Amino acid sequence: MRIRVLFFAYLRERCGVREADVELPEGASVDELWSRLVTRFPALPAAPPRFAVNRVYVDKGHPLHDNDEFALIPPVSGGTQ
């Protein structure tokens, strides 16, 4: 299955991409996708950011499906202090 991965803010700058497609075996979870991404983008930090699938926050055990939109969500800082 194919997952579309989105990068934002400092992760986008560190990895040098806005988005990437990743092929994964059926039934793979967010955790497996993160391991794949760390190998492909060595600039990713060891500590994972938050994850969103189809615009909803999920934990690392969340199962993925073909054509899911997966986003790496660095710590947000909307608004002001």
Add this chain to the structure above:
Amino acid sequence: MTKSSYRVTSDGIDTEALLSEVGNAAAGATTLFVGTTRNENEGRIVERLEYEVYESMALEEMRRIGEEIARRWRVIAVSMVHRVGVVPIGQASVAVAISAAHREEAFAACRYGIDTLKATVPIWKKEFYRGGEHWVGPCHAHGATV
């Protein structure tokens, strides 16, 4: 049924328009929170601020916050707007407006709205200061570049 509006904009935030949006004859109280960009952070003089957004998720997340507000408090209307792109110092970057019959609900809902927005809505702030730039956030140690 609570009236609601959620927006992300690259234009300036019109707070008067936001207030009239939540205006209602049944509302005895209206609260408006406006966050503005500051010229200083952690001892650095900030010259410019830029916000990046994951727009489709940001709008969905704002809607989820508005729905939670409607579950918790008796509010009449909820409006949230966040500005993105370059925001000059001293201008509004975010605003939350709430109308309700009474001020207790209006204050509580507005406080919850801005606090939750800042914690969950996928919007990131980058500060540009003399000699560098910096993504703001708790894990930004590797985000600074010069």
